[in-house]
């Protein structure tokens with residue numbers, strides 16, 4: 001996999017100069033921000049936030065952030081208006097200010113709340129384990145539980161979920177079990193929705209993500225002829241390009257904002273400068289050198 005960054009701003013600027021729209025979408029944790037001990041500590045770097053805001057304000061550029069976090073949590077962390085957001089791994093969307101919820105997800109919410117409450121009571125027996133509730137699912141975290149309890153904790157959790165298996169997806173996370181409704185929504189469907197919301201004209205799409213749940217969105221970006229950008233040491237195999245860490249992505253965002261601003265300015269001023277040069281040539285030819293030579 002090539003280390004990509006340098007060529008990406010120019011590639012996007014080239015199509016942008018031709019008048020094409022751009023969709024730039026990013027995962028949050030591990031992509032826009034470094035992975036940290038607790039999700040509440042994953043703060044977005046102000047320089048990256050400013051670059052995202054600058055990109056989102058440009059004509060023909062849509063910026064999206066897509067995450068496993070609940071939608072309100074995600075929007076609170078990014079804290080930028082004018083973006084599109086996909087929360088709960090695609091189950092909740094906010095597209096340029098308009099909220100869209102999956103009806104199926106709403107129907108599953110009562111069951112998920114009951115199961116998460118039951119598991120919260122069971123986890124009291126495993127010090128360090130905790131249940132993170134999300135709007136449409138929950139995660140059992142056991143990274144801080146004693147390792148000799150892990151097997152029993154997992155067995156007990158999976159046994160409690162088993163009778164409801166048909167309605168649930170249980171995903172193995174890093175020292176966690178993530179439980180979401182068995183609905184065909186993922187970061188790929190969220191990215192499709194963000195692209196479609198911007199209009200029917202073709203778009204060049206960039207998606208950046210670091211983990212297995214980014215694979216569908218990376219695949220969508222590649223299928224659409226765009227840029228599938230993996231972040232970190234081991235991005236999913238669907239990534240065609242790679243950057244080493246979120247800091248490198250932050251630098252790319254700054255460079256991209258700069259390059260696209262120049263591309264936009266040039267595409268705006270070109271007709272005027274061409275007119276001016278057409279006017280200038282005859283005036284100069286009628287007035288050769290004299291003023292400068294004297």
Ligand SMILES: [Mg+2]
Nearest residue numbers: 027029030211
């Ligand atoms: Mg991530």
